[in-house]
Amino acid sequence: MKMFLFKRKILTAAVCLLLAAGMFYVVNHPAIVGAAAAARQLPIYCVQRDQKVLSISFDAAWGNEDTQMLIDILGKYKIKATFFVVGEWVDKYPESVKALHDAGHEVMNHSNTHAHMSQLSKDEIIADVEACNDKIEAVTGVRPTLIRPPYGEYDDNVITAIRSIGMEPIQWDVDSLDWKDLSAPEITKRVTGKVQPGSIVLFHNAALHTPEALPGIIETLLQDGYTFVPISEIILPQPYTIDHTGRQLPA
Structure with missing residues (x-):
């Protein structure tokens, strides 16, 4: 014992x-x-900015009823946005893709088929992304440099695959939740209440109340001193770091 x-x-x-x-x-x-x-690979959710600058973005995967209306609203306020489009959407609506480009908006990648990329191999991810890039470039003459993974889903394999072909994965830090069919006042309150310098805002081109909410959001933020720029102009060039929240910082 x-x-x-x-x-x-x-x-x-x-x-x-x-x-x-x-x-x-x-x-x-x-x-x-x-x-x-910190080894986990992250996309860019927002950017550290001292100035009141933000980017608004739209995902286009299915419908197309409101795309021209969004172009007209943004044009009224002389604002350039970033549209992430699916390759299959490009196949269906090439005239809208061209209209977005001709209006001065960025047309970027949202995958070719809106697949769950975390379920794909690295080679399958690259093939899917490049297929969408080819379609966008064929219409606009400009090859995308940014991509938003479908459903906002990603893992290390997805982010590594995207960056291996010189593209930058983009998320958002302000979700309008327009895809939940919130009312225009609800969308407006949500977005204007959450925006901060360096924010990236998520909208959808076919959401029910986005065209109704957008003018009020823009006017409120302009009155608050914000400037709107496309995402390629708000993100930082290399070298940079990304903190655990997805905020891009100068190296």
Whole structure:
């Protein structure tokens, strides 16, 4: 019995010693521990900006009833936005893709088939993205440099695959929730209440009340001193870092 208690004390002491050594390592090597914790690959959700500047974006995957109306509203306020379009949407509505480009808006990639990219291999992701790039370039003459993964879904494989072909994955930090068919006042209150310098706002080109809400949102933010720019103009060039929230920062 005494031998058992003696061995138990030795084991307890050894465990305590290992825990103490681990704590010592964390305290004295925070950069290494932090690097391990930060290893997850993230897209850009927003950008650190001192000035009141933001980007508004629209995902286009299915309907097309309101696209021209959105172009007209944005044109009225001389605002350029970023439209993320699906390759199959380009197939159906090439005239709308051209109209977006001709109006000065960015036409970027939202995948070719709106697949769940986290379920695809790296090669399948690249093939899907490049197929959409080819379609957009054929209509606009400009090859996309940005992509928004469908459903906002991603993992390390998705982000690594996208960046391996020189493209930047983009999310958002302000979701209008227009896809939930919120009323125009609800959309307006939600967006204007959440925007901050460097924000990227998500809308959809075929949401029920977005055209009704958009003028009020734009006017409120303009009165608050904000400037609207396309996403390619709000994100930072290399070198940069991305914090754990997805905020892009200067390196």
